[in-house]
Amino acid sequence: MILVLLLLCAFFSAVTWTEQAPTGEAAAKQVVEAVLASSSPGARVLVVAGEQPGEADFVARAERDLAAAGRRVVATAVGEPRQAREALQKIQADGQTLEAIAATRVAGGWRILQDVASEFPSLGHPRVVVPRSHRWPNFLKSENLLNIANQIAVIAIVAIGMTMVIIAGGIDLSVGSLIALSAVLAAGFIRDHAGGVNASALGMTLGCLGAIALCGVVGAFNGLMITRFAVPPFIVTLAMMLVGSGLAYLLARGQSIYQVPESFVRLGRGADLFGLPNAVLLMLALYGAAQVLMSRMTLGRHLYAVGGNAEAARLSGVPVRRVLLFAYSVSGLLAGVGGVVMASQLKSGSPTYGNMYELYVIAAVVVGGTSLSGGEGRMLGTLTGAFTIAVIQNGMNLTNVESYTQKVVLGLVILGAVLLDKLRQSRGLRTL
Amino acid sequence: MSPASPGAPLLALDGIVKSFPGVRALRGVDLRLEAGEVLAVLGENGAGKSTLIKIIGGAQQADSGTLLLDGRERRFRSPQEARAAGVAVIHQEFNLVPALTAVENLFLGQEPTRGGLVDRRRERSEAEALFRRMGVEIDLDLPCRRLSTAQQQLVEIAKALLFEARILIMDEPTAALSAHEVEKLFAIIGDLRRRGLGILYISHRLEEIFTIADRVSILRDGMRVADRPMGGITRDEMIEHMVGRPLDQEFPARDRTPGETRLEAVDLRRGDAVRGVSFRLRRGEILALTGLVGAGRTETARLLFGADPRDAGDIRLDGRPLDLQSPRDAIREGIGFLTEDRKLQGLVLRHSIRENFGLPNLDRWSRRGFVGLRRERAELARHVDALRIRLADIEERVGNLSGGNQQKVVLAKWLARDCEVLIFDEPTRGIDVGAKHEIYLLMNALVAAGKSILMISSELPEVLGMADRILVMHGGRITGEIPDARHATQEQILRLAHP
Numbered sequence: 046m047i048l049v050l051l052l053l054c055a056f057f058s059a060v061t062w063t064e065q066a067p068t069g070e071a072a073a074k075q076v077v078e079a080v081l082a083s084s085s086p087g088a089r090v091l092v093v094a095g096e097q098p099g100e101a102d103f104v105a106r107a108e109r110d111l112a113a114a115g116r117r118v119v120a121t122a123v124g125e126p127r128q129a130r131e132a133l134q135k136i137q138a139d140g141q142t143l144e145a146i147a148a149t150r151v152a153g154g155w156r157i158l159q160d161v162a163s164e165f166p167s168l169g170h171p172r173v174v175v176p177r178s179h180r181w182p183n184f185l186k187s188e189n190l191l192n193i194a195n196q197i198a199v200i201a202i203v204a205i206g207m208t209m210v211i212i213a214g215g216i217d218l219s220v221g222s223l224i225a226l227s228a229v230l231a232a233g234f235i236r237d238h239a240g241g242v243n244a245s246a247l248g249m250t251l252g253c254l255g256a257i258a259l260c261g262v263v264g265a266f267n268g269l270m271i272t273r274f275a276v277p278p279f280i281v282t283l284a285m286m287l288v289g290s291g292l293a294y295l296l297a298r299g300q301s302i303y304q305v306p307e308s309f310v311r312l313g314r315g316a317d318l319f320g321l322p323n324a325v326l327l328m329l330a331l332y333g334a335a336q337v338l339m340s341r342m343t344l345g346r347h348l349y350a351v352g353g354n355a356e357a358a359r360l361s362g363v364p365v366r367r368v369l370l371f372a373y374s375v376s377g378l379l380a381g382v383g384g385v386v387m388a389s390q391l392k393s394g395s396p397t398y399g400n401m402y403e404l405y406v407i408a409a410v411v412v413g414g415t416s417l418s419g420g421e422g423r424m425l426g427t428l429t430g431a432f433t434i435a436v437i438q439n440g441m442n443l444t445n446v447e448s449y450t451q452k453v454v455l456g457l458v459i460l461g462a463v464l465l466d467k468l469r470q471s472r473g474l475r476t477l
Numbered sequence: 478m479s480p481a482s483p484g485a486p487l488l489a490l491d492g493i494v495k496s497f498p499g500v501r502a503l504r505g506v507d508l509r510l511e512a513g514e515v516l517a518v519l520g521e522n523g524a525g526k527s528t529l530i531k532i533i534g535g536a537q538q539a540d541s542g543t544l545l546l547d548g549r550e551r552r553f554r555s556p557q558e559a560r561a562a563g564v565a566v567i568h569q570e571f572n573l574v575p576a577l578t579a580v581e582n583l584f585l586g587q588e589p590t591r592g593g594l595v596d597r598r599r600e601r602s603e604a605e606a607l608f609r610r611m612g613v614e615i616d617l618d619l620p621c622r623r624l625s626t627a628q629q630q631l632v633e634i635a636k637a638l639l640f641e642a643r644i645l646i647m648d649e650p651t652a653a654l655s656a657h658e659v660e661k662l663f664a665i666i667g668d669l670r671r672r673g674l675g676i677l678y679i680s681h682r683l684e685e686i687f688t689i690a691d692r693v694s695i696l697r698d699g700m701r702v703a704d705r706p707m708g709g710i711t712r713d714e715m716i717e718h719m720v721g722r723p724l725d726q727e728f729p730a731r732d733r734t735p736g737e738t739r740l741e742a743v744d745l746r747r748g749d750a751v752r753g754v755s756f757r758l759r760r761g762e763i764l765a766l767t768g769l770v771g772a773g774r775t776e777t778a779r780l781l782f783g784a785d786p787r788d789a790g791d792i793r794l795d796g797r798p799l800d801l802q803s804p805r806d807a808i809r810e811g812i813g814f815l816t817e818d819r820k821l822q823g824l825v826l827r828h829s830i831r832e833n834f835g836l837p838n839l840d841r842w843s844r845r846g847f848v849g850l851r852r853e854r855a856e857l858a859r860h861v862d863a864l865r866i867r868l869a870d871i872e873e874r875v876g877n878l879s880g881g882n883q884q885k886v887v888l889a890k891w892l893a894r895d896c897e898v899l900i901f902d903e904p905t906r907g908i909d910v911g912a913k914h915e916i917y918l919l920m921n922a923l924v925a926a927g928k929s930i931l932m933i934s935s936e937l938p939e940v941l942g943m944a945d946r947i948l949v950m951h952g953g954r955i956t957g958e959i960p961d962a963r964h965a966t967q968e969q970i971l972r973l974a975h976p
Contacts (some may be wrong), residue, residue, distance in 0.1 A: 342846045343839045350836055353825035359820055360784060361837040361890065362808040438804055 046269040046414050048277060050433045051461050054184070057440035066150045069099040072176040072234045073106035076147045077114070079174045086115035088144035091136065093129050093158065095151035102429045103149050111147070119143070126155045133157070133165050143171035149178055173331055183443050195314075195437035197389070198324040199224070200402060201428060203383040204409045205335045206264075206376030208427045212339070213372045213412055214277035214314060214352035219267060220299030220380040220406055222289030223260045224399025227291045227384025230256035232302035232394025241304040249309055255380035263289060264377015267358055268370035278373075286403065293396035301395035305388075326387050329380070340468030348372060353420030362473070412462045485548025487512045487675040488644055489534070493542035494772055495528050496826055502528040504699040505542065510644065510675040515666065517678045517686040517707075520696035521881075521909035522718050529696070533677070534566040535559030546644075565637030566646040569907070571629050576624035577617050578603045579632045583639055607635050611665055626770070627658040634665065644667065646677040652907055655769035655935065656971065661690050681909060683712050683945040684938065705800060720911050726913065728942030731921040733963075735945055736760035737795075739929045740812075740898050742781060745790035750776035752953035754790075758898065763920060763930045765944035765962065767937070768974045774933045775817055778900045781931070782814040783807040794898070808837055813896035815887055817903045817933070819880075823887040826876030830868060830886055831857055833875045838893050860889035863916055865915065881912030888919065899923065902933045917943060938968045949973035 067075055080090060092107045093102035096183050096305025100123065108118050119141065122132040129152065136143060149160055152173030162170050183189060203220050211218045219259045231252045235241065239248025263285060270281045315323045339345035347368045350358040383402075388394045411429030441451045488510040495503040498713045503525045504819030510516050520526045531537040531546065536805055543550050553559040562940030573582045580600050589596045589603075608615055613631050621629055630650060637645055640830065648668075651659045666689060672775070678690055678781070685709060686693060695703040695718040703710070703718045716727070740758040745751050750773045758764050766774045776814060779785045781792060794810055801807050804814070816822035822835050834857050835848070842852040857871055864885045868878060875886055891899060901920070905913040920930055920943060934940050940947055940962070947959040949970055957973035959965045 169787050301806060332816050341848055341850075343843045343848055345845060346832065346835065346839055346848060347829065349832070350825055354821070356822050358836065359818060360782070360804050360807040362803075363836065364803070364805055374832065 046412065046429045046433070046462065046466060048463060050429050050436065053433060053440065057184040057436065057443065058182040061185075061440075061443050062180060063183055064178045065181045065183075065186075066178040067176045068149070069102040070106045073103045075146075075176050076103075076174050077107055077110040077295070078405075079112050080111065080116065080147055080172075082115065082147045082172075083172060084143055086145045089117050089119045089147045091120050091122065091132060091143055091145060091371075092118055093148040093152040094134075095149060096124050097151065099180075100151070101147055107147050114220045114274050115140055117239060126157045129155060130157050133161065133168070137165050137167055142165075142167075142169035144169075146171050146173045147208075148173060148175050151180070151380075155374040175252065183330065184440060189443070191320075191325070193432070193435045193439045194325040194328075195322045196329045196439065198221055198322075198407065199383040199387045199399075199433050200405050200409055200434070201328050201431035202331055202386065203376075203380050203402065204427045204431050205331055205378035205411075205424065206372075207406045208410050208413070208415055208422060208424055209335070209339070209348055210278075210376045211407075211415050211417060212349045212352045212419060212422045213325065214355065214409070215271065215369065215371055215372065215377045216405050217267065218279065218282040219285035219289055219314075220383075221402035221404075222286045222293065223263060223377060223380035224384040224387060224402055225287045225293040226263075226296075227256040227260045227381040227390035227397045228394040228398045229297045229302065230259060230394075231385050232305055232388050233296055235306075235309065236302050236304040239297060242306050244306050244309075246308070249306070253385045256385055257378055260381025260384065261374055261378035264380070265370060265374040267377065268373030271373065272366040272369050290396065297394065297396045299396065301393050303393045304392075305392060307392075310392050313386050313388075313392075324390065327382075327386065331426060332428050341425050344371065345367070349420055351419075362402075366394075367444045371453060405434065408459050412459055415464055430462075434459070483931055485545065486510060487514075487547065489543075489545040489548075490533070490738065491543045491545070493529070493544070494539065494540045495525075495532060496540055501534075502699055503539070506696065506699070506701050508694055508701065509704075510677060512643070512673045513670050514692065515678055515690045517671055517680065517690035517693040518696065519594075519683075519686070519693060519715060519719055520679075524696040524697055524719070524909075525699040528699075530648060530677075533559070533644070533968050534564055534646060535700060536566075560640060560642075563641065563643035564646070565642035565644070566647065567633045567642070567650065569649050569652060571633050573621045573629055573958070574917070575631060576620050578618055578620055579619050579624065579628075579635075582621055582632055583607075583636050589638070603639075604635070604729070607638060610869040611635060611638070611662070611668070613665070623878055625658075627651040627655075627662070630662070632666075634669075638669075639910070642674070642841055646674045646679075647681045649679070649681065649907060651680060651682060653770065655771070655973070656937075657769060659685065662737070665745070674772075681907065682936065683715060686715075687712070688928045695719055699735045716910055719909070723821070727910075728920055728939075729914070729918050731925060733945050734859075735762035736927070737792060739892070740931075741791075741793040741796075742780070743779070743793070745780050746788045746894055747776060747778060747780055747785060747790070748788065749781060750953050754950075754953070754955055756948055756955065756958075757928045760929055761924045761927050762817075763924055763932055763943055765940040766931060766933045766950060767935065767940050767945045767947060767970060768888065768933065768950035768956075772950040772974070774950050775902055776953075777950070778814065778931065778933060780892060781807070782812060784814070784902060808894065808896075811895075811897035813837075813891035813894060813898070814900045815891060815904055815908065817885075818914060819883055819887050819935065820876075823885060826873050827874060829872045830866075830875045830878070831871045832858070832892055833886055834893065837890055856893050857889070864892075881908035882907050884912070891925075896967060897930045899930045900933070904932065905934075905936070905937065905939060924932070937970055940970065941965055941967065951975070 081094045092104050092110055106120050109119050119136060120132045122128040146158060153173060158173050176177045185406060207217055221236060234252035235249055237414050241250055253474055267281050268286055270276045272276050313324050317323055318326055347363045351365050351368050353366055387398050405445050409431040410427050411428035413425060437455055486509045490506060490508040493503050493506045506529060509641060516528055532539050535556045537557050551562060583604050584600050588597045604617055613629050615631060650662060670676060679687060690707055692702055692706050729856060737760055738757045739760050743755050745754045754777050768774055780787045783803050783806050792801060797809055820826060835853050839848060842849040866882050866885045875883060905916055924930060942963040947962050948955050949957045951974055
């Protein structure tokens with residue numbers, strides 16, 4: 046499956062291969078370096094920029110760095126070509142010369158700067174320095190890659206629990222609704238009991254943990270119905286999907302809850318470690334723990350055994366009911382975590398969150414190579430599956446595929462990915 | 478049914494070769510089957526019987542060699558083609574849809590229609606006529622999953638007759654039948670033979686081959702090593718041909734000195750299946766529990782193992798009453814249960830040998846919830862050697878192993894736990910003579926080491942050969958006890974089983 050993911054990445058890298066021009070401070074740094082290399086201290090420099098956002102950063106940084114290196118910034122011109130012309134005219138009128146003009150890419154394209162030698166001959170042929178461009182895929186830009194990871198974090202986290210449930214031979218359709226319930230519970234608690242926009246960190250933490258715990262209780266209830274009363278998992282979790290969604294709407298009175306503090310977004314949007322978004326770090330940590338549980342621990346073995354053959358597992362002394370109860374509880378808990386992360390990312394809680402997510406989560410698990418009949422699958426496969434889905438969505442956004450077409454393509458790719466895996470497996474078996 | 482070329486046998490295979498990657502399953506096999514003949518095909522697991530059946534039945538194609546039907550060369554590319562030519566295969570696992578009735582299963586895929594609708598009346602009358610001709614009674618309105626194994630088998634046979642099969646291949650047809658049902662089946666086979674069908678009969682039970690077969694062909698390592706009429710071969714010769722060497726005693730001897738009582742069942746009850754069963758199992762003893770299928774033997778064993786809740790009764794181990802709520806409790810008390818159906822209850826077929834082996838033992842080699850993989854591998858290696866399990870890799874799927882080796886993996890599971898009391902339910906079902914012998918040796922070693930074995934078996938020679946004491950069940954009750962198995966006879970057991 047990892048191969049499909051890599052192929053997709055390669056494909057989207059190829060189709061988004063475009064000219065990349067640095068902007069803002071990065072552009073300023075590069076231009077300043079070029080100016081310094083071709084001039085001596087005391088040289089006179091004009092800084093020119095357009096009016097787009099970010100151009101101001103360029104001017105500020107360029108001015109500061111040039112001054113620090115002993116060059117003289119005689120003037121700055123920000124805005125339109127007219128401002129640049131006025132600045133040049135003023136310099137010419139003062140009878141001064143110019144060694145270099147540091148311009149942003151936009152400004153460097155203006156006629157006035159290209160024709161500076163012929164229009165203002167007395168300035169002494171200043172060199173126009175613009176940031177150099179290079180070619181690099183939009184897809185592979187680090188902001189984009191982090192964006193993909195951040196976008197998929199919720200689905201990937203919920204998919205951990207789903208993988209356990211499916212490996213144990215079940216299914217959990219209630220996770221999408223639990224995401225909404227958890228987001229509404231957390232945001233609602235902060236609004237009503239922790240002081241709304243002035244809530245403390247403790248209040249927010251309590252709200253989030255409470256929401257997660259409640260989702261865990263719902264998950265445990267699912268497990269209880271399935272193990273004690275032998276109701277098929279599909280039915281139990283379908284019912285809880287309706288109940289959970291309805292409760293979320295009731296609690297939120299059908300509306301979004303926005304009354305949360307600015308700092309609430311720290312979990313979903315903040316990046317406190319190595320520049321990685323906190324949501325992505327949380328996701329990775331959870332995958333690490335789940336991977337160890339599934340591959341190294343007794344409980345993991347039991348989950349596989351129950352899904353592979355529940356009766357054989359029971360007759361081998363596996364506490365089948367407890368194992369299933371664990372899987373559904375974890376699935377509920379992680380759906381709660383997903384809901385809290387989503388609420389933090391969107392700085393609000395709404396009963397519409399997580400709509401249809403159960404299907405995306407199941408898709409991630411299945412694309413990751415886990416068999417829906419239970420007993421087989423890998424946790425890291427699910428992570429690959431989640432990223433496959435995220436990469437397809439992101440790639441189509443980058444290539445401006447419209448959203449209806451995206452749905453069609455995503456559906457076909459999910460089918461194709463699973464088909465490819467089946468083919469590879471059957472060929473693998475034949476060569477054994 | 479007149480042959481195309483007079484004098485040609487119904488079915489003739491010449492020089493059939495079939496290879497799989499790394500294995501030559503068949504290395505030039507010849508076989509003749511005449512109309513009105515029952516040909517027994519014998520061989521250990523892995524000798525090539527299954528492959529041979531698959532080639533005749535069209536499920537696989539031979540690499541070389543010819544298959545002649547009525548003297549005409551045929552090549553079946555699918556089971557459908559073989560069926561159309563009159564070849565029916567009845568597998569151990571039946572091809573019946575459990576939710577459909579016998580009638581619906583009979584006509585599945587070839588329903589007679591009238592005006593676009595299924596002609597149910599015609600289906601029913603044809604089915605009734607068919608079963609009457611076979612001399613059996615079957616409730617035509619019950620879904621097949623509610624029929625007994627024997628009845629399901631009859632439906633399969635009826636299906637074969639419905640499309641006028643001329644060759645009937647039966648793979649271990651008696652494996653799950655009681656003695657009485659076997660008798661009935663043999664009567665039907667005899668009738669089919671009189672009607673000119675050729676029957677290819679595959680079984681591990683040598684006794685019944687002497688009863689039913691006209692001729693025997695023995696396969697070993699993908700070759701036919703013997704082909705004789707039944708009158709011209711003895712039981713020991715057959716075994717020697719199968720294993721390729723003279724066999725020591727079929728049931729190895731041991732010291733029989735049972736000690737004090739270990740496990741005691743007192744008036745166990747569960748519904749109609751178990752109606753007041755009491756007995757004692759002693760240290761170093763093999764106690765056989767026999768009787769017809771449905772007599773309540775497995776049900777009793779499941780109560781002893783905590784697999785089903787009991788309505789009443791006590792279970793004591795070394796005089797101490799046990800409160801068994803689940804198999805987990807029983808395992809903790811040192812009781813192991815080798816189930817009758819290893820594929821459905823004993824193993825997780827899709828998982829590796831190592832994972833299956835570890836399943837009941839994880840608590841023994843894990844610390845703080847983490848599995849001690851090194852210890853697991855070491856323990857498994859020890860048992861693979863001791864039980865002579867033939868495998869390529871311990872990470873291989875257990876479902877890929879032969880029946881005998883699968884059974885050894887189940888045994889290894891329980892041996893690694895060092896259980897004090899072992900319940901063996903049909904321990905040698907569907908496995909070949911060589912592997913059987915090894916399992917008998919192992920059982921002897923276990924009781925010699927002071928363990929106690931409760932052996933459930935329908936194979937009377939096995940019961941007589943291996944047990945110290947015999948209990949016979951019927952209708953959920955123990956109908957008789959034979960204190961010294963060495964002096965018991967099959968007739969004695971059968972009388973107790975049919976009171």
